[in-house]
Amino acid sequence: MNSPLCLLFDSDGTLVDSEILLAEVMGELLPEFGLPFSARQYMEEFRGVRFKTVVNTLEARFETLSSTRFDALESDMRARMEARMRAELDPIEGMPAALEALGDYPKAVVSNGPERKIRCALESTRLEHHFAGNLFSAYTLNVWKPDPELYRKAAAAMGFAPERCVVIDDAAVGVQAGLAAGMNVVHLNHFPEEETTPEGAVEIRHARELPGVIAGLSRKTAR
Template identity: 70%
Template sequence: MPETPSPAPLCLLFDSDGTLVDSEILLAEVMADVLTEYGLPFTARQYMEEFRGMRFYDIVDTQQRLHGTLSEDNLTHIEAVMRTRMQARMEAELLAIDGMPEALDSLTDYPKAVVSNGPDHKIRCAMTSTGLAHHFGEHLFSAYTLGVWKPDPGLYLKAAEAMEYPPERCVVIDDAAVGVEAGLAAGMQVIHLNHFPDEEATPDSAIAIEHARELPAIIARLARDVVKTTTA
């Protein structure tokens, strides 16, 4: 009887926007255009400097406190317009983060999932548009589906449970502060893909990298550490 292969020592949980795909500037531009059209002055620079990775409605709430409250109908319409414009731009312009396709090709032995604050259809569009979908299959976890948003650790914890891995054997790969915070609070190992090292600090308990090419070596080291611990 053939032996059942041992499960991989680690499960990799990837954020989407800014981590797997280079969508942050597209989102910043679309959000700035749409919010400003509806009387909530907002710039792409604001998004990149203050709100990266945050839930859309949290951003809108902040702007409403500064510029006035909109009706529920307007809020629903704003999100619909923003999502439609964003999808069109993703389908036409979206690219994978530099080096990420090659990194993922080197990590085929590990189970992987996408864990995002975005809605499911946006995650699917991003993976399909950039040719990364085959790395994740149906392992796509949306805050909108699960009802919990980063920086709440619950989103990463629910993904880990669905992947059947304990938190301590999960590695979060995330570029945004809210995602790094969520991963650490979930008791997971966290790799911070820090695109702005001169402006954004990485917590001491996370691992900072500046390029996706660094991922395979770090994952291999973390996996060796897990194997040593479990066989000691």
Template identity: 75%
Template sequence: MPLPLCLLFDSDGTLVDSECLLAEVMADLLPTFNLPFSARQYMEEFRGVRFRTIVDTLGERHGALNEERFPSLESEMRRLMEQRMRAELLPIDGMPEALEALAAHPKAVVSNGPERKIRCAMESTGLASHFGDNLYSAYTLGVWKPDPGLYRQAAEAMGQAPEHCVVIDDAAVGVAAGLAAGMRVIHLNRFPGEETTPDGAIAIHHAGELPTAVAQLATKESVPDPL
């Protein structure tokens, strides 16, 4: 029997329903630093994108933030977001059941967010037991999606070849990173009316579909190529 596929999960919007909270925090905070921003703008344009990149993009449009103010901006954003997460964060609908069904698979969380944020998300939603210390942060590894290096380094740390890994991600930057890393990719596309799934990725629209999608990939891997 082949070994179970290694599952590499994004966090925000994939495992936990944090993106609306983040959008609201940023919409409240960024304008106080003279960077006009709305919650809808985050959901439409910046889902999954590194915070530094968002600030730099807004700076190009509206006038750059004084570099000396960035640390205080990021620190306050992280503080407010952790406060909201501990009080309000929920897992993505159907994800706890999906993770239970996939218990036999090695798993990791691979996120563009800091490790403290990842841990907070897993603890706040009761998902921590599924991943243990297999938490890989772009801030720790020094590479951010859509760069495929983040998923590749996580796979290496898990002792897995890229072709034996499945990326589960909801955001365009994560899907692109997984495909470029040479991994199978399941796109949790929760907004099918607004987003398209790139060629090469498998689209699902609810976490409840995840065990079946993984099982289908495992079946394909176990079938030998024809001579």
């Protein structure tokens, strides 16, 4: 292989600026189903967490939805979110240039979201060509971050050992999963005043820092 490293990118909040859109959609929709919720609450408590886990947590606090009501809720949420993404979604600032600079590295997207959502995000921001169809969805593999198995399965499919992979993730659940998988981890920390990058991960605060960090990790791995 030409590259000593494989880059495994999260999608929401890492490649694309979708977190606030999702927060707003959930803040509008969940109360319609009897589950009090706000966009701020998503950003502070649930960022990057599986949708079903968010709903289950709220059900424990308020009321339990029937399976039919949950299915209706999720269907409505996905439809509203896709419409917002197609109309409004932008890449994370600096990420398109960073991906261009990292063109020689094999890359994949590894997300807690459904594959349709991942594809919508990449298409809407014109980033899909960087990943050559290497998309790994928790819904397809039936394992969700912070379980490290999601990243391990993606690495195996890409043909790389965990120690030769770099996870790039903005959310605590993804950073935790990458570290537990035995991978190099770069934490794109959008909220450094509120969030601490755990020991073992490299913190960056802007995507423009990413190529330099990857170059350093590549040199270290090649030794």
